[in-house]
Amino acid sequence: MKVDVRGLELAYGDFVAIRNLDLTIEDGESVVLLGQSGCGKSSTMRCIAGLETPTQGTISIGDTTVFDAVHGTALPAFRRNVGMVFQSYAVWPHKTVLENVEFPLQMKGVAKGDRRRTVLQVLDTVGLAHLADRGASMLSGGQMQRVALARSMAMSPSVLLLDEPLSNLDARLRDDLRVELRRIQVEQGLTSMYVTHDQQEALALADRIAIMQEGRITQLGTPEEIYRRPASASIAAFLGVTNVFEAKRGASARVAELVGRGLSLRTADDMPSRSASVCIRPEDVRVHLIGTGHPSPAAAHDADNSFEGTVDVAVFQGSSIRCKITTDAGLGLEAVCAPPVAGRLDHGARVTVSVPAGNVMVLPATVPEPAVAEVAA
Amino acid sequence: MKVDVRGLELAYGDFVAIRNLDLTIEDGESVVLLGQSGCGKSSTMRCIAGLETPTQGTISIGDTTVFDAVHGTALPAFRRNVGMVFQSYAVWPHKTVLENVEFPLQMKGVAKGDRRRTVLQVLDTVGLAHLADRGASMLSGGQMQRVALARSMAMSPSVLLLDEPLSNLDARLRDDLRVELRRIQVEQGLTSMYVTHDQQEALALADRIAIMQEGRITQLGTPEEIYRRPASASIAAFLGVTNVFEAKRGASARVAELVGRGLSLRTADDMPSRSASVCIRPEDVRVHLIGTGHPSPAAAHDADNSFEGTVDVAVFQGSSIRCKITTDAGLGLEAVCAPPVAGRLDHGARVTVSVPAGNVMVLPATVPEPAVAEVAA
Amino acid sequence: GDLEDTKARTAADLLAKPEIDTSDGLRIDGELIAGRKLYQAAKRDTVVLYSGTGQEAEELTVARFETDTGIKVQLTRLPTNKLAERALSEQGAGRLKAGAIRITDPLVARQFAKAGVYVPYRTPFHGRLPEGTALTSDRYWASYYIVNAMGYNSAVITDDPPTGWQDLTDPRYKGKLGVVAVTTGGSVKALAHFQIDEFGAGYLQAQGRNQARIFDSTSTEVDALARGEISIASLSFNNAFAAQAAGAPIKLIVPEEGVAGAPAPLGLTEQGLKSPAARVFANWSVSKEGQRFAASQGFIAARTDIGRVKAGEYQLPPADSPRAHLLNEDQMERYNNADEQVWRRAFDYIG
Amino acid sequence: MSTTLMKPEASAAEPQRRTTRPFRRGPGRWTRLVGLPLLAVVGFLVLVPAGFIVLAAFSEEVPRPGSIGLDLTLDNFRVLAEAGVLAAAGNSLLIAVCATVSALVIGGFLAFVTARTDIRCKGFVFLIGLMPLFLPSYVGALAWAILGSPGAGLINTGFRDLGMAGPVNIYSVPGVVMVMAMYYAPYAFLMMHSAMSMMNPDLEDAASTHGGSTWRTIRAVTLPLALPAILGSGLLIFVLIFENFAVSQVLASPGGINTLPTFVYTLMNATPSRGNEAAAVAVVLVAVVVSVTLVQRRVLAKRSFTTVSGKGVKPRTLRLGRLRTPALLAALIYFVLSIVAPLLGLLLSAIRTSPYMSSFGSLTEPGALNITSFVTAVTSDVFVKTASNSVLVSLFAALGGTVLAFLAGYVVYRTKAVARGALETVSMVPLAIPAVVLGIGLLWTWLVMPVPVYGTLWVLIIGFVAVQMPQGFRGIASAIQSTDRDLEDSAVMLGARRLRAISFVTLPLLRVAVSSTFLLLLMLSMRELTVPLFLYTTDTETLSIAIYDQFENGGALREASATALVYCLIMFVLSYLPRRLGAKKGVHGA
Numbered sequence A, B: 001m002k003v004d005v006r007g008l009e010l011a012y013g014d015f016v017a018i019r020n021l022d023l024t025i026e027d028g029e030s031v032v033l034l035g036q037s038g039c040g041k042s043s044t045m046r047c048i049a050g051l052e053t054p055t056q057g058t059i060s061i062g063d064t065t066v067f068d069a070v071h072g073t074a075l076p077a078f079r080r081n082v083g084m085v086f087q088s089y090a091v092w093p094h095k096t097v098l099e100n101v102e103f104p105l106q107m108k109g110v111a112k113g114d115r116r117r118t119v120l121q122v123l124d125t126v127g128l129a130h131l132a133d134r135g136a137s138m139l140s141g142g143q144m145q146r147v148a149l150a151r152s153m154a155m156s157p158s159v160l161l162l163d164e165p166l167s168n169l170d171a172r173l174r175d176d177l178r179v180e181l182r183r184i185q186v187e188q189g190l191t192s193m194y195v196t197h198d199q200q201e202a203l204a205l206a207d208r209i210a211i212m213q214e215g216r217i218t219q220l221g222t223p224e225e226i227y228r229r230p231a232s233a234s235i236a237a238f239l240g241v242t243n244v245f246e247a248k249r250g251a252s253a254r255v256a257e258l259v260g261r262g263l264s265l266r267t268a269d270d271m272p273s274r275s276a277s278v279c280i281r282p283e284d285v286r287v288h289l290i291g292t293g294h295p296s297p298a299a300a301h302d303a304d305n306s307f308e309g310t311v312d313v314a315v316f317q318g319s320s321i322r323c324k325i326t327t328d329a330g331l332g333l334e335a336v337c338a339p340p341v342a343g344r345l346d347h348g349a350r351v352t353v354s355v356p357a358g359n360v361m362v363l364p365a366t367v368p369e370p371a372v373a374e375v376a377a
Numbered sequence C: 001g002d003l004e005d006t007k008a009r010t011a012a013d014l015l016a017k018p019e020i021d022t023s024d025g026l027r028i029d030g031e032l033i034a035g036r037k038l039y040q041a042a043k044r045d046t047v048v049l050y051s052g053t054g055q056e057a058e059e060l061t062v063a064r065f066e067t068d069t070g071i072k073v074q075l076t077r078l079p080t081n082k083l084a085e086r087a088l089s090e091q092g093a094g095r096l097k098a099g100a101i102r103i104t105d106p107l108v109a110r111q112f113a114k115a116g117v118y119v120p121y122r123t124p125f126h127g128r129l130p131e132g133t134a135l136t137s138d139r140y141w142a143s144y145y146i147v148n149a150m151g152y153n154s155a156v157i158t159d160d161p162p163t164g165w166q167d168l169t170d171p172r173y174k175g176k177l178g179v180v181a182v183t184t185g186g187s188v189k190a191l192a193h194f195q196i197d198e199f200g201a202g203y204l205q206a207q208g209r210n211q212a213r214i215f216d217s218t219s220t221e222v223d224a225l226a227r228g229e230i231s232i233a234s235l236s237f238n239n240a241f242a243a244q245a246a247g248a249p250i251k252l253i254v255p256e257e258g259v260a261g262a263p264a265p266l267g268l269t270e271q272g273l274k275s276p277a278a279r280v281f282a283n284w285s286v287s288k289e290g291q292r293f294a295a296s297q298g299f300i301a302a303r304t305d306i307g308r309v310k311a312g313e314y315q316l317p318p319a320d321s322p323r324a325h326l327l328n329e330d331q332m333e334r335y336n337n338a339d340e341q342v343w344r345r346a347f348d349y350i351g
Numbered sequence D: 001m002s003t004t005l006m007k008p009e010a011s012a013a014e015p016q017r018r019t020t021r022p023f024r025r026g027p028g029r030w031t032r033l034v035g036l037p038l039l040a041v042v043g044f045l046v047l048v049p050a051g052f053i054v055l056a057a058f059s060e061e062v063p064r065p066g067s068i069g070l071d072l073t074l075d076n077f078r079v080l081a082e083a084g085v086l087a088a089a090g091n092s093l094l095i096a097v098c099a100t101v102s103a104l105v106i107g108g109f110l111a112f113v114t115a116r117t118d119i120r121c122k123g124f125v126f127l128i129g130l131m132p133l134f135l136p137s138y139v140g141a142l143a144w145a146i147l148g149s150p151g152a153g154l155i156n157t158g159f160r161d162l163g164m165a166g167p168v169n170i171y172s173v174p175g176v177v178m179v180m181a182m183y184y185a186p187y188a189f190l191m192m193h194s195a196m197s198m199m200n201p202d203l204e205d206a207a208s209t210h211g212g213s214t215w216r217t218i219r220a221v222t223l224p225l226a227l228p229a230i231l232g233s234g235l236l237i238f239v240l241i242f243e244n245f246a247v248s249q250v251l252a253s254p255g256g257i258n259t260l261p262t263f264v265y266t267l268m269n270a271t272p273s274r275g276n277e278a279a280a281v282a283v284v285l286v287a288v289v290v291s292v293t294l295v296q297r298r299v300l301a302k303r304s305f306t307t308v309s310g311k312g313v314k315p316r317t318l319r320l321g322r323l324r325t326p327a328l329l330a331a332l333i334y335f336v337l338s339i340v341a342p343l344l345g346l347l348l349s350a351i352r353t354s355p356y357m358s359s360f361g362s363l364t365e366p367g368a369l370n371i372t373s374f375v376t377a378v379t380s381d382v383f384v385k386t387a388s389n390s391v392l393v394s395l396f397a398a399l400g401g402t403v404l405a406f407l408a409g410y411v412v413y414r415t416k417a418v419a420r421g422a423l424e425t426v427s428m429v430p431l432a433i434p435a436v437v438l439g440i441g442l443l444w445t446w447l448v449m450p451v452p453v454y455g456t457l458w459v460l461i462i463g464f465v466a467v468q469m470p471q472g473f474r475g476i477a478s479a480i481q482s483t484d485r486d487l488e489d490s491a492v493m494l495g496a497r498r499l500r501a502i503s504f505v506t507l508p509l510l511r512v513a514v515s516s517t518f519l520l521l522l523m524l525s526m527r528e529l530t531v532p533l534f535l536y537t538t539d540t541e542t543l544s545i546a547i548y549d550q551f552e553n554g555g556a557l558r559e560a561s562a563t564a565l566v567y568c569l570i571m572f573v574l575s576y577l578p579r580r581l582g583a584k585k586g587v588h589g590a
């Protein structure tokens, strides 16, 4: 069911955690909420779930307005059929694993035999079938988290809210459950909202990604859109674009002059007349060891910006290497690249770095705040 | 200080969570513990910290034997100077952020003024200085986790145990804190043990990685060793090597015949005479779109195994694409590759996949269990 | 039950059973307590009695009345002040259940009369009550006098036992003396007045100098005396007498100068006026038998025409004797405050 | 709120504030109003009687039913300036402070060792913590008077038999403090036990890994997390001791120590009764308790005491090691002092034919001992009737009290209902009013109410529920504060109505606390004396009154002691019921 949040505001005492938040999740869509720690993700979920009473705004699920500050509507949480996996798990320590997962089915009035079957099936999905009768407080952290997940999966909600549901699981299990979650979500046409700090996960699960900053949604788009076109430098930075420089319009509209560095970069976008930021993804920085004899084919033709420099640090990352390079002009750049075919990228190695003009993004520093719309009574 | 664990066994009632575990962490070394959810990572840490009483084995920290089941030695936790970040955070809800972090310093008898300075400094590191006076229960999940981290950092322990200390933080903060943790660890020569499910993190933080399976350590080595040479197929699978096939010795020692598939792969390792597994990392599977006119330079010369096939699924992953391919001979392979320069890797696209023989690993299915050494009294 | 039988037996031990004739109404020892009609009705009725006197004493009285008359009594016992609050409140709400109420303080009785708790009633024996001392209203009368005398623990003081009031100031008993706080009730007030009147304020001060231990209730004092906690005390005669009867090593003294006492007023309520049983109870309590029984329990009977009745080994002076210093309602009102001030100062008592 | 409506220009300056008004026709208004009916019920039970008291405090005449006058005056408050009142108040304060601290220490110690450690004979130690509840404090005080009075106390007699001087004087401030502390420690014990048995050991483990020794950990984490229970029981105990009359009367007065309760008693006992002035004292006490409650609320509001969270509560007990035996010994000493010795004292005075005993040797004389008093005590009709009344009334009152306390505690600490502060304060009011005074208020209330409960057992039940509201409320509230609300919310998210979620998650998690509260209320009802004194009739007499009457009768010490012993036995048997409920498997490791 479609979830529609308008002008949401939530305050904890004096502290306003959510301000003027608008968000629409289409029916059957999966939106991933990305944002810094403490930006209000969990709070937003709690509002949709009906566990917090916002101070302003409206929330509707499907055709029902479940919350409206002005008209005083507030559907109680248990009527909303919204499932939620809590960041704090909220596993009931006095019940067994089975009893925990069985609960929502019990509430739906499912017959005992069916209930047990469904529960064991769900537990099997999360890999806990063998622990069904263990007391829930005698589990490992990851196991508890899976109980919490299983419990929400068992309830077949119309909207599912997941607050970092896989954060304590190992990569393998995570992958499996992520696929499983996505399968269930697509199969049942579940509308879902997912908080994660893991980009892989975000990309794998999201139809759209909502970027949340300081209590409001600053960008909403498909993963590719967000990845390719972050709305601001701060979003880009949050998404792992480590090379962010303040710049102003240079000699032409397509030349950015880096503030305080006496250096210009060619860009594919037009520079605005006011100051802006230029951002370069570390994966877009190409690095070539100088003097290995291998001329780099790419460097020759399409690198619109090219510098020489020295490697400061290089960290092995499995299939790739992340390194920090200082160009001879003093610009620090971070790059992620495949291990070179010959030679080693090590501290002090001399390299050529090149960045295609098309990969130099020109972005405003932050997303401008909309004029606060007064909600008329 | 060096941590030495020998023949550790821990039982919760009837359930044996750790069995015959041996592990040595050298002075100043950082070991990352990797393992499936529920394999006993937290339990191991709790034993080292002195929070659980093992049923067997010895633990020594530096020159002190802190636990010896046979002689009945058991130094209490607060004497061990072992810091620990709990998976459940264990942030004290009745104290403010500052009071939480201050506690270990207070215990050390640090003077009030110094204490405050250190605390604010540590809080600054984890980005919580502005919340110093907030009650610890009024924090978001990630903020609490950072309080837990700061508390352990403030104590300057001789051994630091971190149980998924960054699992609820966003990628950006995670990166920062990971670097910070590594810096502190290296600077202070801290011996540390770290649980994480995040490979990036494991690789970034580990001097060595310990793979834990079913309550024991099955492989211990540098990240590169582990990455390049997992000790068993199950470890490889755990580390994200999705292409694992059962095989037996084929026509020659360097040919593996995949069981039940009528298909052989050339390998760089010798096949043992008994059955084994062959494993191929998805990053090592090279994928080329057929018919884009670009002949793939690599495919031509060094692909010792090469097949044609069709793409089943392709998932966008930011800088790379993960796809599932079925070769015409019916072998399912997973590959992670850079987006093709031209054309799109989509469902149904025809591709050539190639795997260099040097990237086909031959591994036993599991690490054989050592004969259980009876500890003589 | 057994307990009731025990009580009846104890009552019989105190005073031999009277002569009862039920051939025509109820006649005890020759006095007609109830006519035939009244007695018939009363036997089907129950006395609802609220009482502020000691539990033990009232239970024995009830037991005696029940064996004498065959009429049942429902007893609710409360300390007088609480009883007063109860009765006045119930009366105000129109829910007063009691038929007869006995209390220990004449001033409360006056309050009851004013509030209409007590209603006018005359027993057939009212004429026998001495004029003046006992009969101040047509709504209640003194059923007997509660007496304060003195006593000592005979197990502790074995030689040269005390004999009179002056012994309370004897330095021999320094720290061993007990008195009950003057605020506690009518008879203690009577005692204070008697002592001040007879011996002067200095007498009380001397007791104070003797480090008298002050008790907030009569019963705790008697307990303390029984256990030897204190060895000599001015005390409620009836309580101490009961304790002695129950085996406590207590000896009572009826000094030469006499004893102090205050009336325990009894009256009927509106409910009681309608209740034959309550009326019989009222009559019985003023009858010779009722009065003699009270005397045998260690009270001073209100009637003076009942002959000499001993309480165990002791003989209290009759109400008309100069040795019976009885404080009536008016005197109590008149002297109360002044006496209390003197008493408080003497014992340095705040409460 | 209303000012904003009247002054629109002022509100325009603060647009943010205007929209956060809590009471307008706003969202969740129904859930916000749940507190009101509850407030009405509790308010009715508590405030009507209290209102009479307040009226009395300001009236010239006692405002009884039928004669409620409105001649208001402040004269009654002059009583506070009476000579010696300050000194008495000082004594009371000293005794109350010392005894409260001692009771908290005793109760806290026992709660800690039984809830969190591997002390030897844990079940028995738990009973030790509980047992003094079976002994009403006035019986305990009398027993201790028998044991420890300087003149004839059994202990001193024993010493003298051995040729030594009698060293014990219970008629002293330390003596009073000791007895008060011993008999109020179970309050602290029960409340802290439930708080501590639910604590997540991770929180303590975190302290020990960060360098806190066991003792430091207890001080920095365990105790502060039990703060709602400590403060709550401390407040209760303090006020109850401050007002306790029986112990003062039996132990303080004989030692010449004046206290405020004896003062109030004298006021009430004076003839004619000075009820108005007693009410004035009560009003002052109410003011004190209300402000202390507010302070307590402030202190607790700043912090959170959530110890049971959704990340698991792993049962773990602390190893006492070498302290196992000493800890048990300490508990045993308390057991002997609070139970064994007093009961033996009572037993001796029940079977001794003479209340006076010059030496223990005299007991060997023929006829010195017999047990007829027990036979007399238990076979009487009165005993059977009063005992069954007591049990019946206590069970209902404890049940009603627990339910009401749970509802109030839940509304106050778990909802955003309006008037929850008021609800808490009102719930605490009965604590402030001395029982004698409150008893009268209840009498007036139920006499004028046009419902036919006066004169039945119901009026006792209702009265007990009202009087014990503070005890019940504090017991439950401190436990509610320690469970994470996410646990309950998750049940709601999974489709349960709020009530269902409470019964599925919150109640079971609070089982220990709920059953302790029930137990506490049950025992208090069995012991309750002052309130039934005003409300009972012959048919509804309770055992506590029967015993009080016996003790009130000089000389009936034998029977009184025998009945008191049987009474303790009944309470012990009764207490089995809730303990069964509380002892089932739970989140706390046994």
Ligand SMILES: Nc1ncnc2c1ncn2[C@@H]1O[C@H](COP(=O)(O)OP(=O)(O)OP(=O)(O)O)[C@@H](O)[C@H]1O
Residues within 6 Å of the ligand: A137, A138, A139, A140, A141, A142, A143, A168, A169, B012, B013, B015, B017, B035, B036, B037, B038, B039, B040, B041, B042, B043, B044, B087, D314, D315
């Ligand atoms: N109190 C307990 N009683 C019984 N079994 C327990 C208890 N605590 C943990 N276990 C079991 O012991 C095993 C190891 O638990 P541990 O917490 O060490 O796992 P872990 O490796 O930290 O897992 P995770 O990554 O999920 O946190 C698990 O299978 C768990 O179910």
Ligand SMILES: Nc1ncnc2c1ncn2[C@@H]1O[C@H](COP(=O)(O)OP(=O)(O)OP(=O)(O)O)[C@@H](O)[C@H]1O
Residues within 6 Å of the ligand: A012, A015, A017, A035, A036, A037, A038, A039, A040, A041, A042, A043, A044, A087, B137, B138, B139, B140, B141, B142, B143, B168
């Ligand atoms: N009970 C509370 N009282 C006051 N402030 C609170 C309370 N709960 C949360 N906050 C604050 O509100 C903000 C938003 O909290 P929220 O839990 O929604 O963050 P989040 O986005 O989920 O963060 P995380 O990723 O760390 O879990 C945080 O800054 C937090 O400190």
Ligand SMILES: [Mg+2]
Residues within 6 Å of the ligand: A041, A042, A043, A087, A163, B140, B141, B142
């Ligand atoms: Mg959160």
Ligand SMILES: [Mg+2]
Residues within 6 Å of the ligand: A140, A141, A142, B041, B042, B043, B087, B163
């Ligand atoms: Mg773990």
